[in-house]
Amino acid sequence: MIGYLKGIISHIFTNSCFIDVHGVGYRTYAPASTLDGLTVGKEALLYTYMSVREDAIVLYGFATQDEYDLFMLLIGVNGVGPKVALGILSAGTADSFRLAVHKKDIKGLTKMPGIGKKTAERIVLELQDKIGPVAEDAGNAPVSGSSGASGIIADTLLALTGLGYSEAEALPVIEAEAQHCTTLKALINASLKVLGRRR
Structure with a gap:
């Protein structure tokens, strides 16, 4: 398992980037918040999760340990795979998502990419006691999918x-x-x- 990658960002795409580690370019899928902080030609460190399937091995990267931890909690929910979890993290800040879960905002969660009502209900049920406290100013950063x-x-x-x-x-x-x-x-x-x- 690759814990993190540290190297030069060579390309940035819509939902991924290439990070050059000693001449090897790793395509790493990342949320918008992580990609926004990257600059081509600059060094970066991404905390990574490796998804291994029969037909593919995919790397997901995050600028902070907090985003990585939240991603890991999300993919532990039945019905939430890595792509859906990435979409959730791209739709708003980590704290805005936590706030939606704490408030049991099912309607807001269902407006996020790939989330239906049943999945939103499972997310709230399974994560409300696991995702930790919400920052004091999280209320000023609404979940993007909830039309803030x-x-x-x-x-x-x-x-x-x-x-x-x-x-x-x-x-x-x-x-x-x-x-x-x-x-x-x-x-x-x-x-x-x-x-x-x-x-």
């Missing part, structure tokens, strides 16, 4: 989904760039620039 977007963020999201980006892919980027943009046009352009680097 408003104003120019919502308008930008509408524009980018119209261009073919998924909400789970686009919203974390839009929310991050919104801190530096005051107009709709500026936010759309800034978000497209970040998303374009992953293509």
Whole structure:
């Protein structure tokens, strides 16, 4: 089992990256929050989980131990595989997800990619006592899938989904760039620039 990878980021894609470790490029699938913090040509350390199936061996990487731990809890829930868990982590922050679980927000969880009502109920039932405390400011970081977007963020999201980006892919980027943009046009352009680097 590979515990972590430390190397140079050579490529960044929509939902994965190549990390060059002594000349070997490992494709590592990662949540949006991790990919947003990576820079091509810079060194990075990713905590990894190796999924071994009959037809494939897949690496999943995370910038923090906290995201890794939450990912491991999620894939322990019946009906939640690595791809679904990655989608959940890409749809919002770790603390916003914890908040949704603590509040038993089934409706909000079902709006996340790959989550139906029964799966959301299982997540709440199995994880509410395992996921740990929620940060004091978590309430200010809503789960993306629960339509916390408003104003120019919502308008930008509408524009980018119209261009073919998924909400789970686009919203974390839009929310991050919104801190530096005051107009709709500026936010759309800034978000497209970040998303374009992953293509």
